[in-house]
Amino acid sequence: MQAAQHAHNPALAPDRDWWRGAVIYQIYPRSYQDSNGDGIGDLKGIIERLPYIAALGVDAIWISPFFKSPMRDFGYDVTDYCDVDPMFGTLADFDALVAEAHRLGLKVMIDEVISHTADDHPWFKESRASRTNAKADWYVWADARPDGSPPNNWLSIFGGSAWQWDTRRQQYYLHNFLAEQPDLNFHNSEVQDALLDVTRFWLERGVDGFRLDTINFYFHSEGLENNPALPPDQRNDQTAPAVNPYNYQDHLYDKSQPENLGFLERFRALLDEYPAAAAVGEVGDSQRGLEVVAAYTAGEKRVHMCYAFDFLAPEKISAAKVRTVLETFGKVAGDGWSCWAFSNHDVMRHASRWAAGEADRTAYLKVVSALLMSLRGSVCIYQGEELGLTEADLAFEDLQDPYGIRFWPEFKGRDGCRTPMVWDGSAPNGGFSTAKPWLPVPPEHLASAVSAQQGDEASLLEHYRRFLAFRNAHPAFAKGDIEFLAGEGDVVAFTRREGNEQIVCAFNLGSSPAEIGVGDGRSLQPLPGHGLSGQATEGKVRLGGYGAWFGRFA
Template identity: 85%
Template sequence: MQASQRRQVQPEPAPDRDWWRGAVIYQIYPRSYQDSNGDGVGDLKGIIARLPYIASLGVDAIWISPFFKSPMKDFGYDVSDYCDVDPMFGTLADFDALVAEAHRLGLRVMIDEVISHTADIHPWFQESRSSRNNPKADWYVWADARPDGTPPNNWLSIFGGSAWQWDTRRQQYYLHNFLAEQPDLNFHNSEVQDALLDVTRFWLERGVDGFRLDTINFYFHSEGLEDNPPLPPEERNDQTAPAVNPYNYQDHIYDKSRPENLGFLERFRTLLDEYPVAAAVGEVGDSQRGLEVVAAYTAGDHRVQMCYAFDFLAPEKISAGKVRSVLEAFGRVASDGWSCWAFSNHDVMRHASRWAASEPDRLAYLKVVSALLMSLRGSVCLYQGEELGLPEAELAFEDLQDPYGIRFWPEFKGRDGCRTPMAWDDARPNAGFSTAKPWLPVAREHLPLAVSRQQGDPNSLLEHYRRFLAFRAGHPALVKGDIEFLAVEGDAIAFARSEGNERIVCAFNLGAKPATLALGDGKKGQETGGHGLHGTLEDGKITFHGYGAWFGRLD
């Protein structure tokens, strides 16, 4: 055989280290996604069974909320063993099988890493609290009482009351930014950082593609333990805590978002860079400085790849003006940073209730705002059931599981309403989630919106998400391109996304009434189809029906 006739062996393509930039990430709350063993709680095998559905949406990755060993005081966000699976969710072998199947289907796997605090039954804390001179004595944040026995400063817990809990063994207070059963780790101790990086490596070696870093701006506190100053009443708009929580009364300059965190994030990124595609997205809970923190944490290529703040997760309804102001504000403070945008997640009321309940055409509104989200510059997080338009579930007090909701009921009903089981099949018991009584009730109002009802219906929200995600994936400018806002007024918003030789104008009418958007006399262009939304360009004007959108090229 002549050399020219030999089959040329093509080298494997290099892994795309930049896959996260513009990725669409689907968040799974494992307790509520799919129960495979009939105990009323979702699990890893249940997720595996539903991975083909997730892949059919056209997303790039999944983010799985915590499944580690835990006493479940905060439903997995209180970890007692970072390197094992809680038996209610399965085993490490189940997790390995999940990663393998996700990769086979072309999905990246990101997992929640909850490292600002542990459970109080974690062996590290048990040793730390045993004495003031044991090897882990300063692995957590300990402080003496004031002379009158009160806590060392005025710091408050997001879950209510003081952020300090008295420990009778050490005769000291320990810090907990969340539940008293969630003591905060002391990141000023390099041994703590080393141990947490070892945990990160453990999961990278098991094949995960990245991490969602819970409460990333809570890692460090001020070693001086200074009192936080008060906030004026007009500035008490913390998006991470309900308005009834006095946590909003303080400017949290000493208990979170500390500059010392940057050094740890650089260590963290150095570890990620040892692996071909590892990436991280951080959760930034800071209403006063959220976008600035996101910019700092994602600057350059030596910290985390992306973060999200709560700008679009707050109760305030989205508007054309707000979208533009948030995106432009981020552009001003982050010349090279990258954000991840979301409208819903496991901690906030679903946006189908926050925003769409007052709209005359709920379905059309949810279609246009989802298209807007998936057209913004940045990566995107979609929360399970968002693609179905699930509203916040109405629960009775006796059904609540969330300690946050129980603490502030009835003015704040907690997070259970967005965590109820996924609605798969309205004709099956418990909507196909479980054969047993679920840990939270299946919402009756979710049954007409089940996957079985929407699958295959081209007018449904589910098929809209599939259609629009395919449209987005076919246009590099919508994935990784720059953004330039165009001058418009009212409920309409327009911007151009550009990448290489591609430039797409994206225009949206967020209102129920028809609208006209003037782009300039004589402007002509070509509509880009395939997204299923409607608008027309004629004589330099885009004309929309209510909740319309137009995508295309301008001449």
């Protein structure tokens, strides 16, 4: 395996802790910017837009998969982990992207999809050829039960059994997602070694870190025990939509296995060979999400940070939920670290999920974004979130996502949050492409384009820029401790403390004015620069609807 060699200069003294409290901007490359007129975004398009991202004030970018793939799951089904799919460009384009991002002060994180491959990956082609070949045990194979049915009751997130019959080996193979996405067998050390080689390949090309897709799905129980049923009152739709029977099981045996900790320690040891590489893992576990995050990020030998689906679920954010989630994480995680997000490429955009019924949608989105960027932990912002883009309502004939096609119309899939970025409201296709885009640009998005918001101090885009600058000016937001203050109703308040700096933060998630008492009557001094409304007197903070206040004890 050949990789570009990059010298690591210790004289530069990189900040190995840069990830702690970082704000990471997620790019879905198919939908960000098309540079060659084929209707699909690409790496050169991302390079073109890097100055925009840098001007936002974020610390890093996370690029969703761009590897060679049949695109049945749009890059999350990989056939070559060490090359770029031609629709996105070349390895030279990727190297140019890394160089330009670094020139602009941005770290580069890429998606590693290593729990499974595409079924036409060379590894799987060899594995399925016989039961005795060199890679026969690289995937999860099992015999049928005596009646010919699958080995157990495990379910796929994309619907139906997690087992697919293969006529060549006359065995079932495991697929937690599409049948065309067979799961790798992490119990095989050769598989682990191969995936660590892939990781080193990209580290040598200069990447600063990884987002680890479905990190808790790497290992399964070798006993293949049936998952127990979950009582109806304990089912939720954090990991899968409510129409999916996946939620009917307590997933004790098909994921989140203890053996994963050993692999994560091997993975971290590799990253630690490099000056400042970091990783964030995606934890999909509705029953034990925060506990898994805590285990995977404990100490300094596993992954740096993880995120669960607590704020990505359909349930609307509330003051009580924010406090419960953060305090629960603080109790179970100890020295662990989380990465919070409100939207990404897999869930309905929170501008629709939460803000649709609010009296002032833009004001609401401003205050919840300020809350997100004030929490203890790192932050992921999904492309278009800073514009307030809503979930697109697509016609069935426009759908590309196999998940939505399978469960239509009760669940419309993930295409609604993946429509193209809108750059210029007066240009064809919002400035995304000169050709017909792979997904349509919703007409209602054009009024929210970058061109319409840039320079307008009242816009959501300028709010994100302003608040990120405010956040960057106060180190307590990135790495400080958090302590919640008494609050009720729609108000959530806490302090962030780092060294001698202590910041009081208060947010009103409702449309009506509210008041909160803080500090036992002590005088409060406001911190300027964030642009949100609120006033403070001795020991009391008054907030307008969707208001927020930041300050110090005088």
